[in-house]
Amino acid sequence: MTDPASIFLLAMGLVTSGNPELYGIIWLSLRVSLTAVAISCLIGLPLGAALAVVTFPGRGAVIAVLNAFMGLPPVVVGLVVYLLLSRSGPFGVLGLLYTPTAMIIAQALLVTPLIAALARQSLADLHLEYDELFRSLRLGATDKIAALIWDGRYSLSTVALAGFGRAIAEVGAVIIVGGNIEHVTRVMTTAIALETSKGDLALALALGLILVGLAVAVNVAVLSLNRAAKRLAYA
Amino acid sequence: MLKPLDENTGYGLGRRPIFPLDACNVGFSDGGRQLLDRVSLTLTQGLKTVIMGANGAGKSLLMRVLHGLVKPEVGAVLWARVPADAEVMSRQAMVFQKPSLLRRSAEGNIQFVLGHLNRSEAESRTREILERAGLSAVARTPARLLSGGEQQRLAVARALALEPDILFLDEPCASLDPASTMAVEEMIETAHQTGTKIVLVTHDIGQARRLADEIVFMSGGRIAEHTAARQFFDGPVSAAARDYLAGRLHVPGYSAGT
Numbered sequence: 193m194t195d196p197a198s199i200f201l202l203a204m205g206l207v208t209s210g211n212p213e214l215y216g217i218i219w220l221s222l223r224v225s226l227t228a229v230a231i232s233c234l235i236g237l238p239l240g241a242a243l244a245v246v247t248f249p250g251r252g253a254v255i256a257v258l259n260a261f262m263g264l265p266p267v268v269v270g271l272v273v274y275l276l277l278s279r280s281g282p283f284g285v286l287g288l289l290y291t292p293t294a295m296i297i298a299q300a301l302l303v304t305p306l307i308a309a310l311a312r313q314s315l316a317d318l319h320l321e322y323d324e325l326f327r328s329l330r331l332g333a334t335d336k337i338a339a340l341i342w343d344g345r346y347s348l349s350t351v352a353l354a355g356f357g358r359a360i361a362e363v364g365a366v367i368i369v370g371g372n373i374e375h376v377t378r379v380m381t382t383a384i385a386l387e388t389s390k391g392d393l394a395l396a397l398a399l400g401l402i403l404v405g406l407a408v409a410v411n412v413a414v415l416s417l418n419r420a421a422k423r424l425a426y427a
Numbered sequence: 428m429l430k431p432l433d434e435n436t437g438y439g440l441g442r443r444p445i446f447p448l449d450a451c452n453v454g455f456s457d458g459g460r461q462l463l464d465r466v467s468l469t470l471t472q473g474l475k476t477v478i479m480g481a482n483g484a485g486k487s488l489l490m491r492v493l494h495g496l497v498k499p500e501v502g503a504v505l506w507a508r509v510p511a512d513a514e515v516m517s518r519q520a521m522v523f524q525k526p527s528l529l530r531r532s533a534e535g536n537i538q539f540v541l542g543h544l545n546r547s548e549a550e551s552r553t554r555e556i557l558e559r560a561g562l563s564a565v566a567r568t569p570a571r572l573l574s575g576g577e578q579q580r581l582a583v584a585r586a587l588a589l590e591p592d593i594l595f596l597d598e599p600c601a602s603l604d605p606a607s608t609m610a611v612e613e614m615i616e617t618a619h620q621t622g623t624k625i626v627l628v629t630h631d632i633g634q635a636r637r638l639a640d641e642i643v644f645m646s647g648g649r650i651a652e653h654t655a656a657r658q659f660f661d662g663p664v665s666a667a668a669r670d671y672l673a674g675r676l677h678v679p680g681y682s683a684g685t
Contacts, residue, residue, distance in 0.1 A: 322527065322529070324496060324521075325523070325529075328496060329540065329589075330516050339539070
């Protein structure tokens with residue numbers, strides 16, 4: 193069956209039928225990527241804010257490295273995590289390889305530099321605006337960081353959504369550390385790669401449609417959030 | 428609400444004096460230009476001090492140096508004869524020409540500086556402060572959606588929420604209409620009456636006449652005059668001040684009518 197129209201119809205049928213295998217894959221994908229993004233935000237947002245506020249020798253170099261890491265190749269991150277978690281690696285004893293936890297770790301490593309770098313850019317502008325007030329109030333770095341993260345929360349939501357977009361769409365890291373094991377570590381992107389190689393284009397396309405739908409939903413959410421923030425003069 | 432005063436020192440009970448405020452030979456340059464040229468100045472507690480001068484005279488820079496936002500290249504700022512420490516710093520507040528408001532509601536801006544109070548105390552104090560500033564009706568409105576006059580009143584109210592011993596104001600009414608200007612001036616006058624030292628930079632001669640007890644007039648990074656307000660307006664001594672009050676551009680070495 194290679195007729196694109198019939199493949200598309202079959203894919204739509206799968207999406208609307210509530211196929212448990214398909215929805216199991218979608219659920220795992222969301223669980224892994226949302227958890228990874230939450231962890232990345234917990235680390236990346238304060239890190240980005242700190243780099244926007246605190247000056248220290250070598251800050252420029254740290255920012256340059258962070259910016260460069262925004263484009264980390266997922267397969268390289270996957271390889272590094274694989275080496276760390278493999279039986280002979282330093283964390284091999286934990287037995288995390290080929291589990292969703294390993295996939296979360298890999299995606300968090302991939303997304304944290306992106307979130308930290310984008311947060312720094314966004315909050316540096318805000319800090320410039322608040323700088324004299326903060327210095328007049330003699331605020332310490334922690335108070336400044338907390339205030340910037342709170343006041344920049346709308347633009348930081350956009351940053352988090354950008355991180356989610358990168359996490360949910362990547363395949364290289366999760367396939368290496370997850371292994372694409374059915375019902376255990378199979379997520380949308382790895383399933384698409386596998387089903388395409390097997391020739392089950394309908395399932396691959398169904399998953400692809402859902403991925404595209406998620407990407408559109410994320411963009412709509414970003415746009416709505418920005419509009420709401422501008423309307424409320426909080427952005 | 429008057430601050431309780433110590434009978435002997437005239438300062439708040441339990442607080443060490445921070446006046447007089449001395450600028451001692453303060454100098455600052457940028458790009459080879461001497462912006463503050465060994466300025467020496469003594470400010471006492473009770474008087475409302477207005478700093479005037481043409482653009483680029485060094486008024487705002489001097490204020491920032493006094494407030495500790497800018498470190499002078501030479502000289503020192505002393506509070507009751509000693510350099511400022513954390514306690515002295517915490518007893519000052521400043522209002523900027525462009526109200527630097529947080530991306531929060533009006534009440535959120537006030538509560539931001541009341542972090543030392545518990546939640547219910549901060550809420551009731553915020554209500555009180557906003558009411559006094561005539562901003563109760565817009566308490567929940569995002570600060571940036573307020574009018575220019577409301578924004579500056581909020582900025583002054585936020586500074587006063589700190590209960591400072593000294594309030595620096597850098598052209599707070601520069602872009603305000605007359606009614607808003609009067610409202611801000613009333614807040615400044617009330618703060619003065621409750622014991623807060625006022626140091627105001629303004630270009631508005633009318634405002635200076637209304638508010639000032641003493642004038643510090645600056646020209647070319649130096650203090651040309653430091654005198655009582657009435658004396659300054661009735662008979663300015665320096666050529667720069669005479670030109671300024673007459674609305675003439677001052678050119679050093681040249682005096683109109685000569």
